[in-house]
Amino acid sequence: MKTLIIGPSWIGDMLMSQSLYRHLKQQNPAREIDVLAPNWCRPVLARMPEINQAIEMPVGHGSLQWGLRKQIGKQLAHAGYEQAFVLPNSLKSALIPWFADIPTRTGWRGEMRYGLLNDLRVLNKDAFPLMVQRYVALSQPAQAPALTLDDILYPSLTTDSTQLANALAQFTLTTDNAIAFCPGAEFGPAKRWPDYHYAALAKKLIVDGLQVWLFGSEKDKETCQHIKNQLTEQEQRRCHNLAGSTSLPQAIDLIAQCQAAVSNDSGLMHIAAAVGTPLVALYGPTSPGFTPPLSQHAEVIRLIDGFHKIRKGDADQGYHQSMIDISPEMTYTALQKWLAA
Incomplete structure (x- = not known):
């Protein structure tokens, strides 16, 4: 058919x-x-x-x-x-x-x-x-009740080992102890966790012997570089800004190799979920009650209720207060669950 x-x-x-x-x-x-x-x-x-x-x-x-x-x-x-x-x-x-x-x-x-x-x-x-x-x-009879998340087949993307090897060589990366950061988000900065929180979290992870890979599109490149610039010269050696440099297939393969990912509500968040990478998903104005990460290995952090149709918050750089209130310590603690596993 x-x-x-x-x-x-x-x-x-x-x-x-x-x-x-x-x-x-x-x-x-x-x-x-x-x-x-x-x-x-x-x-x-x-x-x-x-x-x-x-x-x-x-x-x-x-x-x-x-x-x-x-x-x-x-x-x-x-x-x-x-x-x-x-x-x-x-x-x-x-x-x-x-x-x-x-x-x-x-x-x-x-x-x-x-x-x-x-x-x-x-x-x-x-x-x-x-x-x-x-x-x-839409795949069910018209009057059928909604399937619960337990009954739904989650997205599951394939990866390509050859393309992964080429990407690792191209960007001079090693896959040991890598954490993916996905700080971008469409439709304005209100959905974004502040860059200074990402930088503070990166410092904690690097002290623990981990490395950080920053992912995003070309328009996220400046934000990712701003995160990296807040690190010391020594810390920057463990932080790689890949935003705007990888193709989407390369990003899929590289995120799949990471031990865990930290992401705003974004397309890359859903990619991390679909390749099975343990994930901490950070939500503010948008609601995980509508578009949650579809993974058994995801934890959502959100401090407000409801859906807020807002593209730019009142804080500096357009951040929303609900995202600012998610501290690096909260995210670090949530990550430990996956890293320990």
């Missing part, structure tokens, strides 16, 4: 959507799954064994481009898809399967999608509080 997935636009959401693919393959191992996704998500899809192919989505996030979506749909009409799953909730995301005339088009009701989707589900947010539950529910 050939299946087309209209995938999310963000790496963290794409990671969580793997649970849907795993459940679909569990139900029918012969199912062939293709995912239409932005180019930046394709390296993650390449590490999901459930995926047959990742098809580049050339339409920018938030852009309608009716004609281009129609063209893509007509091209896919000859691929033999029997079912499509539309994971975003927008009207425009449902257009391509409709143009492709895929017989069964499944998704949540969302934004005026009557007719575009013919297997239309009505979302009860109280019954399906987690994003991963909403994804996986």
Whole structure:
């Protein structure tokens, strides 16, 4: 059975959507799954064994481009898809399967999608509080109760030993006693743990004989360097700023080799969870009640309740007070559980 997935636009959401693919393959191992996704998500899809192919989505996030979506749909009409799953909730995301005339088009009701989707589900947010539950529910009968986290197949990315060896050589790294720091986060600084807290934690870990690897995109490079600059010259020899230098596959392989990871709520947090690296996840305005790290080896630290739609906090550098209040000592103590194990 050939299946087309209209995938999310963000790496963290794409990671969580793997649970849907795993459940679909569990139900029918012969199912062939293709995912239409932005180019930046394709390296993650390449590490999901459930995926047959990742098809580049050339339409920018938030852009309608009716004609281009129609063209893509007509091209896919000859691929033999029997079912499509539309994971975003927008009207425009449902257009391509409709143009492709895929017989069964499944998704949540969302934004005026009557007719575009013919297997239309009505979302009860109280019954399906987690994003991963909403994804996986699309693989179940329409009236089925939500699966609990204990029953959901978590995301699980593969790693590549050859690419790992090349990355270690390229960046002159050794894998002994490495801790991953992921200090970046999209949508403003309110989601970020302060750089000075990361630096204080790095000092504690380096005293313990560990080394620190800093991960992130090109736009996180300056923040990571600021963390490193707060260390002494001797400490800096045990701290490596990899932000903006690694490819996404390299980051996946390197994070998988770390003894543990410390991360804000971000795509890299979900990657650390999906490769099984023990994780301390730091939350402030965003809620782990919606997008928690999906791992049996993760501990969440959060000092406030509820969801706060804020991109910039009132403190210096835009940090949110709830993130400032998570002390390096709290995070260090949480890490000891995983390091001792």
